[in-house]
Amino acid sequence: MDSSSEAHGRHKCAACFRQFNRMEHLVEHMRTARHSSHDPRCLVCLKHCRSFEALRDHLGAGGSSLPKAAHCATVFAARGCSLCLGVFPSAARHSEHYHAECKQSRTPTISISMSRLHITSSSHRGGGGGGGALALGCKMVGAGSDGSLDVCARVCLVDERENVVYETFVKPPIPVTQYRYERTGIRPEHLRGGAGVVATVKQAQERVQELLRVRTSGGRGRAMLLVGHGLDHDLAALGFDYPAHLKRDTAQYPPLMKTSKLSNSLKFLTYTYLGYEIQTGHQHPYEDCVAAMRLYQRMRAQRHRRGEGDAAADGAFHQAPSADSNAFPAWRQRELERMTPEELLQLSTPDYYCWCLDG
Numbered sequence: 481m482d483s484s485s486e487a488h489g490r491h492k493c494a495a496c497f498r499q500f501n502r503m504e505h506l507v508e509h510m511r512t513a514r515h516s517s518h519d520p521r522c523l524v525c526l527k528h529c530r531s532f533e534a535l536r537d538h539l540g541a542g543g544s545s546l547p548k549a550a551h552c553a554t555v556f557a558a559r560g561c562s563l564c565l566g567v568f569p570s571a572a573r574h575s576e577h578y579h580a581e582c583k584q585s586r587t588p589t590i591s592i593s594m595s596r597l598h599i600t601s602s603s604h605r606g607g608g609g610g611g612g613a614l615a616l617g618c619k620m621v622g623a624g625s626d627g628s629l630d631v632c633a634r635v636c637l638v639d640e641r642e643n644v645v646y647e648t649f650v651k652p653p654i655p656v657t658q659y660r661y662e663r664t665g666i667r668p669e670h671l672r673g674g675a676g677v678v679a680t681v682k683q684a685q686e687r688v689q690e691l692l693r694v695r696t697s698g699g700r701g702r703a704m705l706l707v708g709h710g711l712d713h714d715l716a717a718l719g720f721d722y723p724a725h726l727k728r729d730t731a732q733y734p735p736l737m738k739t740s741k742l743s744n745s746l747k748f749l750t751y752t753y754l755g756y757e758i759q760t761g762h763q764h765p766y767e768d769c770v771a772a773m774r775l776y777q778r779m780r781a782q783r784h785r786r787g788e789g790d791a792a793a794d795g796a797f798h799q800a801p802s803a804d805s806n807a808f809p810a811w812r813q814r815e816l817e818r819m820t821p822e823e824l825l826q827l828s829t830p831d832y833y834c835w836c837l838d839g
C-alpha cells in the first residue's frame with residue numbers, strides 16, 4: 481500500500497470496530513470474520529458480535545461479566561431487555577415490552593390424557609421452509625454395564641402451536657440398566673405397557689418420519705423443518721438421519737453458541753433468552769420440544785437486512801460450510817483494498833444459514 485492511506489490513520493472494521501494499520505490487514509480480517517447483517521448487534525453503538533453471548537458480555541447483560549462497553553452498558557441497564565437484548569426509547573416502554581412481548585411463560589404441564597390424543601397432521605401449520613416445522617425431543621435412559629449408554633425411552637413431537645403431534649414411551653432394544661428416575665420419571669412398568677402405549681424404536685422412527693412428510697393437495701411430498709436441541713443425538717437414538725438443510729438445531733446455531741464455539745444447554749438457553757426454568761424434577765420431552773420451538777421461532781422472527789449472499793441461501797447453503805471458505809471468493813485483493821470499510825461489510829456474507837431466512 482502507498483503511504484498516503486496510512487497517513488489517513490487506522491482502518492476500522494465497520495462491523496466489530498477493530499482497527500488495522502494497513503488496509504490489506506482489514507481486508508484479511510474481513511475475509512475470515514464473515515461479518516454480516518445477520519450478526520447479533522448492540523443497539524446502542526451498532527457493533528456486530530459473533531454471538532448473543534458476546535453481545536451479553538459487551539452489554540454486561542444479567543451481570544454476566546464486567547461490561548466491555550461502559551456507555552452501552554449504562555444505556556442498556558436503564559432501558560434494555562435482558563432476554564432479547566433490545567434497547568427501547570424509555571424504561572416504561574421496555575417494561576411493557578418485557579412483560580407483554582418477550583418473557584415467555586413456563587411450558588404447561590402435559591397431562592397423559594392430552595398426550596394420548598392423536599392430533600392429525602392436518603393441524604400442521606404452513607410456514608417458513610415449505611411445510612412448516614416440528615420440534616423433536618427424546619428422553620434417554622441408560623444401558624450398558626455402567627448405565628452410561630443413552631437409549632431413547634420417550635419421544636415427543638410438537639408443532640408450531642405447541643400441540644403434541646406424537647408422544648409415546650419407547651421400549652429400548654437393549655436392557656435398561658439405569659432408569660435415571662430422578663430426571664426422567666420413567667419406571668420399568670412404563671416401558672412394559674401393552675400395545676399402542678409403548679412403541680418399538682422402529683415404530684417410533686417410522687411415525688416420526690411419516691409426520692415429517694407433508695402431503696400437499698397435488699400429491700407431492702414436502703418435508704417439514706425439524707427443530708430440536710442436539711438433534712443428531714436424538715436422531716441416532718431413533719435410528720435415522722434427516723437432511724442437514726432441514727434441521728434447525730438450537731445446540732448448533734452459531735448465534736446461540738458460546739464464544740468458544742461449544743453448545744449451550746437447552747436449560748441455559750431457555751432461562752437466558754426466554755426467561756423461564758425447564759428441566760427441574762421429572763422431565764417430559766414436551767418441555768424440551770416447546771423450548772426449542774420457541775427459541776427457533778424467536779430466531780426466525782429477527783428482522784435482518786437481506787444481503788446479496790443470501791440469495792444463494794435458499795438451496796445449496798447448508799449449515800456447515802467448509803472451514804476454509806472466505807467472504808469474497810469472487811474478488812481480487814486489490815479491488816477489495818480500494819473499497820471503504822462499509823462497502824466491504826455490504827459484500828460480506830455469513831458462514832452459516834441464518835434462521836431469519838425461513839421467515
Ligand SMILES: [Zn+2]
Pocket residue numbers: 493494495496497498509513515
Ligand atoms: Zn470486524
Ligand SMILES: [Zn+2]
Pocket residue numbers: 517518782784834835836837
Ligand atoms: Zn438473519
Ligand SMILES: [Zn+2]
Pocket residue numbers: 522523524525526527538549552
Ligand atoms: Zn455497544
Ligand SMILES: [Zn+2]
Pocket residue numbers: 561562563564565566577578582583
Ligand atoms: Zn425483549
